[in-house]
Amino acid sequence: MSSAFVPGLKVSRSAALQKVRELPIPGELLVAVGDQVTADQVVAVATLPGDLIIARIAEKMAIEPFEVLSGLAVKIGDVVQQGQILCRHSGFFGLFKSTFESPVSGTVEFITERTGHLAIRVAPRKMELRAFLAGKVTAIAPGSSVTISSRGALVQGIFGVGGERCGTLRMLAVEADAEIEPQDIPDPARGLVLVGGARPSLAALQLAAARGAVGLVCGAIDDRTLAGYLGYELGIALTGDEQVVTTVIVTEGFGNLAFSQRALAVLREFDGSAVSINGATQVRAGALRPEILVPRIGNAIESQDEAAMLGLELGRAVRIIRVPYFGVSGTVKELPEGLVKIETGADTRVAVIELQDGRQVAVPRANLELI
Amino acid sequence: MSIDPQKLRTVLVTDCGSTTTKALLFQKTQQGWRQTQRGEAPTTVEAPVADVTVGAVNAFTEISEISGRKLLAPASEHGAPFLPNNAADSEGIDLYLSTSSAGGGLQMMVTGVVREMTTESAQRAALGAGAIVLDAISADDGREDHERIERIRHLRPDIVLITGGIDGGSSTHVIEMAELLRAASPRPRFGDTLRLPVIYAGNNLVAEDVREILAPIADVSVVANVRPEINREQLIPAREAIHEFFLSHVMSHSPGYGKLLSWSPWPVMPTPAAVGDMVLSYARDSGQQVLCADIGGATTDVFSVFRDRGGQEVFTRTVSANLGMSYSMANVLVEAGSASIRRWIPAEISESDLRDRLRNKMIRPTSIPQTIEDLWLEQAVCREALRLSLSHHRSLAVGLSGVRQERGISDLFSQSENRYQLVDPLKLDLVIGSGGVLSHAPRRIEAAMMMLDGFELQGVTQIAVDSIFMLPHLGVLAAVHPQAAKEIFLHDCLVNVAHAIVPVWRPRAVSNREVLLATVSLAGCGTWQLFSGRLQAVFEAAGVSGELVVVPADRGIDVGAGPGGTLRREVKIGECGLILDGRGRPLVLPEDPKLCVSKQQESYRALGLEVRAKHE
Numbered sequence: 009m010s011s012a013f014v015p016g017l018k019v020s021r022s023a024a025l026q027k028v029r030e031l032p033i034p035g036e037l038l039v040a041v042g043d044q045v046t047a048d049q050v051v052a053v054a055t056l057p058g059d060l061i062i063a064r065i066a067e068k069m070a071i072e073p074f075e076v077l078s079g080l081a082v083k084i085g086d087v088v089q090q091g092q093i094l095c096r097h098s099g100f101f102g103l104f105k106s107t108f109e110s111p112v113s114g115t116v117e118f119i120t121e122r123t124g125h126l127a128i129r130v131a132p133r134k135m136e137l138r139a140f141l142a143g144k145v146t147a148i149a150p151g152s153s154v155t156i157s158s159r160g161a162l163v164q165g166i167f168g169v170g171g172e173r174c175g176t177l178r179m180l181a182v183e184a185d186a187e188i189e190p191q192d193i194p195d196p197a198r199g200l201v202l203v204g205g206a207r208p209s210l211a212a213l214q215l216a217a218a219r220g221a222v223g224l225v226c227g228a229i230d231d232r233t234l235a236g237y238l239g240y241e242l243g244i245a246l247t248g249d250e251q252v253v254t255t256v257i258v259t260e261g262f263g264n265l266a267f268s269q270r271a272l273a274v275l276r277e278f279d280g281s282a283v284s285i286n287g288a289t290q291v292r293a294g295a296l297r298p299e300i301l302v303p304r305i306g307n308a309i310e311s312q313d314e315a316a317m318l319g320l321e322l323g324r325a326v327r328i329i330r331v332p333y334f335g336v337s338g339t340v341k342e343l344p345e346g347l348v349k350i351e352t353g354a355d356t357r358v359a360v361i362e363l364q365d366g367r368q369v370a371v372p373r374a375n376l377e378l379i
Numbered sequence: 380m381s382i383d384p385q386k387l388r389t390v391l392v393t394d395c396g397s398t399t400t401k402a403l404l405f406q407k408t409q410q411g412w413r414q415t416q417r418g419e420a421p422t423t424v425e426a427p428v429a430d431v432t433v434g435a436v437n438a439f440t441e442i443s444e445i446s447g448r449k450l451l452a453p454a455s456e457h458g459a460p461f462l463p464n465n466a467a468d469s470e471g472i473d474l475y476l477s478t479s480s481a482g483g484g485l486q487m488m489v490t491g492v493v494r495e496m497t498t499e500s501a502q503r504a505a506l507g508a509g510a511i512v513l514d515a516i517s518a519d520d521g522r523e524d525h526e527r528i529e530r531i532r533h534l535r536p537d538i539v540l541i542t543g544g545i546d547g548g549s550s551t552h553v554i555e556m557a558e559l560l561r562a563a564s565p566r567p568r569f570g571d572t573l574r575l576p577v578i579y580a581g582n583n584l585v586a587e588d589v590r591e592i593l594a595p596i597a598d599v600s601v602v603a604n605v606r607p608e609i610n611r612e613q614l615i616p617a618r619e620a621i622h623e624f625f626l627s628h629v630m631s632h633s634p635g636y637g638k639l640l641s642w643s644p645w646p647v648m649p650t651p652a653a654v655g656d657m658v659l660s661y662a663r664d665s666g667q668q669v670l671c672a673d674i675g676g677a678t679t680d681v682f683s684v685f686r687d688r689g690g691q692e693v694f695t696r697t698v699s700a701n702l703g704m705s706y707s708m709a710n711v712l713v714e715a716g717s718a719s720i721r722r723w724i725p726a727e728i729s730e731s732d733l734r735d736r737l738r739n740k741m742i743r744p745t746s747i748p749q750t751i752e753d754l755w756l757e758q759a760v761c762r763e764a765l766r767l768s769l770s771h772h773r774s775l776a777v778g779l780s781g782v783r784q785e786r787g788i789s790d791l792f793s794q795s796e797n798r799y800q801l802v803d804p805l806k807l808d809l810v811i812g813s814g815g816v817l818s819h820a821p822r823r824i825e826a827a828m829m830m831l832d833g834f835e836l837q838g839v840t841q842i843a844v845d846s847i848f849m850l851p852h853l854g855v856l857a858a859v860h861p862q863a864a865k866e867i868f869l870h871d872c873l874v875n876v877a878h879a880i881v882p883v884w885r886p887r888a889v890s891n892r893e894v895l896l897a898t899v900s901l902a903g904c905g906t907w908q909l910f911s912g913r914l915q916a917v918f919e920a921a922g923v924s925g926e927l928v929v930v931p932a933d934r935g936i937d938v939g940a941g942p943g944g945t946l947r948r949e950v951k952i953g954e955c956g957l958i959l960d961g962r963g964r965p966l967v968l969p970e971d972p973k974l975c976v977s978k979q980q981e982s983y984r985a986l987g988l989e990v991r992a993k994h995e
Contacts, residue, residue, distance in 0.1 A: 011428055022502070039899070060528075060561065060562035060564075061526060061562070062558050062559070062562060064555075074847075077403050086728045112391050118592065120554055120560075120588065120592065122550060122551075122585065122588050123554045123555065123556055123558075124552075125554075125555070125558060127558065127561070129560065152847060166743070167742045167743050186614075187930075197639075215500035218541050221978075230731065230735065231731070231734035231735055231738050232473050232731065232734070241712075241713045241714045242709065242713075243701055243707070243709060244677075244706060244707055244709065244741070245706065245709070245741050245742055261735075261738070261739045261743070262730075262734070262735040262739050263732075263735035263739070263744055287483065289742070291706055291741065291742055291744055292397065292483075292706050329739075329741075329746055330743070330746045330747070330748070330749055330753070331736070331750055331752075331753055332749065332750050334739070342747065349942075350749055351749060351750050351751055352749065352750070352751055352753070352754040352821050353751075353821030353822060354747070354754075354819070354821045356747065356750075371748050371749065371783035372746075372749055374744045374745050374746055375747060375749060
């Protein structure tokens with residue numbers, strides 16, 4: 009894989025946005041192709057089968073399975089109510105009588121003769137699927153999925169925690185390379201997606217959550233701050249299910265790193281706009297990066313998609329993603345063909361990058377990200 | 380499948396990994412079978428290119444471009460895309476084979492009744508078949524039913540293996556596990572219409588009950604009990620059923636695999652199963668006791684072949700699913716702790732710097748170290764990943780003996796008295812390291828050190844690395860042409876790095892001051908003294924063949940021939956010579972960070988490694 013490099017995160021003020029909203033099981037779609045939807049609109053519903061509860065009657069009544077079978081007051085397919093007697097038993101010439109009551113309401117699904125267990129399926133429950141992205145329904149798969157398309161700004165982060173949130177974008181009065189402190193968090197912050205700054209302190213993050221901010225987008229986060237916010241240490245980068253009030257998205261990584269100027273410039277244009285964000289990150293195969301979407305309903309902007317996925321070539325703007333030049337941007341000056349020995353002693357393919365201060369440095373191609 | 384090995388001249392083999400599809404060309408040359416060409420391409424099993432054969436063809440194309448040898452015929456949708464080998468053996472191939480761990484490999488869940496008995500046997504069966512065990516649910520694991528159901532639903536295993544009870548024994552708890560599985564009704568990962576593949580290998584008396592309970596949700600295959608008797612384990616029928624389901628259900632529903640399967644007359648093997656076969660085959664041929672670790676980006680697989688008390692070779696494989704060098708690097712940090720990682724680095728590094736660097740590698744897994752400090756950090760993580768994986772491996776690599784003990788509560792048994800550790804570092808002959816951090820370490824001695832420290836080797840052990848992660852390819856090749864696989868393994872795959880000599884002693888046998896532990900001599904090369912507290916490299920022994928003699932200086936010191944015993948062994952020393960390690964076991968490093976750095980710098984220098992510490 010001679011052309012190893014990281015493709016780079018998408019940052020565009022006007023990109024084609026598309027979301028496929030898929031039900032986990034077949035269900036009912038509430039919209040049709042051509043419909044305009046809002047981000048929090050329910051577009052599909054499904055009925056999830058109820059849980060199957062195993063009633064261990066023999067053990068609970070301290071009787072043998074065959075005694076359960078002879079004392080059963082219900083049969084497969086019966087609808088039972090919580091507290092309804094399922095089994096009766098008379099022991100020792102009828103002197104000791106005992107009963108077993110249903111722990112839940114539901115339908116008897118099966119009875120295991122060998123164990124004296126009875127399974128009750130509780131009532132199904134409804135689940136609602138929201139649009140997440142405001143836009144137009146452009147395709148549907150009956151009973152299964154809805155595709156919503158729109159145009160607007162798209163900024164991908166490198167890492168995030170917390171799932172889908174919709175809110176209003178609010179720029180913080182914090183420099184791109186400054187830490188975010190509690191005094192920088194607006195009050196009230198309910199429903200806001202706060203944007204700006206390098207890395208938040210734990211106190212600032214907790215205050216944002218306490219004030220109801222639905223999102224915080226910043227340059228980086230400290231490993232310790234993240235652990236403090238989540239209440240545990242993350243092992244692998246597979247996120248999105250965290251039970252947090254404020255979804256956090258970082259554009260650069262871990263440590264104290266300034267907010268990407270490119271991403272900041274795009275987001276600043278949309279201060280006060282409705283946004284949809286998702287912190288879900290999956291670094292393994294089929295990489296999923298967190299994203300900030302700013303749909304522009306009814307106000308289409310001419311296509312100006314940036315970050316075309318061209319290869320690594322002379323003159324391309326790149327960013328270095330590993331020490332000793334982590335976070336530094338530059339342009340590709342040379343692409344030596346052969347392998348080059350680097351400081352570690354490894355032979356690898358490198359690119360010569362001209363940094364913004366005029367220095368030229370050799371960097372492994374694997375440590376470059378296209379801008 | 381009849382393949383005449385004698386007619387083979389050129390064989391193309393791929394390993395479709397989670398991220399990379401690696402193709403190797405094996406050819407019969409005048410010197411014997413050799414690995415001649417290689418090509419790599421990103422694996423394509425997810426959108427936008429959800430077809431594994433696309434990545435495979437890209438890898439073939441790279442081989443063709445590099446070697447000039449045409450491999451592919453004009454595209455054909457259904458037939459194999461290969462040109463047949465021509466008379467001059469200048470284009471095409473005779474045979475195509477493949478292994479696969481793409482899409483996260485074969486992911487299984489196992490259930491049993493007693494954690495240290497049937498559940499453990501179930502794990503060994505699944506792991507031996509090349510699976511990742513997502514969870515092992517046991518009747519005695521202390522979890523509530525709802526917790527187990529949630530867990531099963533969340534995991535969505537490819538295959539479930541249900542075990543429990545000896546034949547004619549426990550039935551209630553086995554049936555309970557089937558009930559729980561039905562209650563959970565997990566959806567398989569691939570193929571919406573696929574019924575969950577379930578293998579039942581438990582008490583034969585209740586097989587039909589289990590089948591009946593699971594009939595509405597699963598495709599149940601009943602095979603012989605993994606634990607028919609308390610002190611007898613039979614894993615082969617369950618393993619074969621796993622392989623069958625892997626091919627018929629999991630592989631055929633994975634994107635593009637239907638086509639890939641049609642290209643080869645031989646079944647696609649799970650990658651770890653192929654590696655395991657190769658390790659076992661080599662251990663049998665050479666009569667050695669072998670440990671092999673493949674440390675990848677997300678997981679670390681450990682394979683071992685040790686002889687049990689009856690002298691039988693026992694093969695064990697384990698996979699530590701979240702210990703790895705990129706995606707899982709931060710999980711090594713979580714499991715080992717930052718202090719454990721930092722102790723291996725010959726330079727000071729702050730806690731926050733260490734943590735942030737590892738997290739940044741986690742989110743940008745393809746980046747590589749550019750500075751020497753960053754390299755030291757990754758190699759430190761590797762040591763900890765190896766240490767934790769081996770600890771996990773030892774818990775499953777056990778021999779069985781003795782009698783059963785009934786507890787009296789239902790029919791639960793405790794088997795702990797009957798188990799004994801198979802992995803004995805003093806009896807280990809060969810350790811093989813595989814995976815980028817070991818195979819591609821800038822200096823081979825660094826790979827040797829990572830294994831010496833991570834595994835805390837003892838006695839006399841040969842250290843080798845897999846040159847370019849060829850073991851899976853050779854494992855599947857061995858299935859059709861064992862001799863070719865063996866030749867390539869010895870010539871192109873196994874890189875003999877060094878022999879480590881590590882005396883161990885009882886605490887009071889050696890005082891704190893530096894004392895002589897052993898005298899080491901290598902016929903025709905020289906004699907060296909091994910002192911306590913020191914690490915020493917003998918580079919002049921590199922490449923020397925002859926008798927190695929290690930004489931302990933005290934009868935309380937063991938060099939692998941029993942306390943006080945002299946060890947004699949015919950050896951061929953690797954390219955880095957001998958490593959004499961007098962640091963003792965368990966390896967204890969100074970708690971004071973500055974002293975620890977200083978100690979590590981001393982060790983690095985002793986092995987000829989440059990230490991340009993910033994804080995010196």
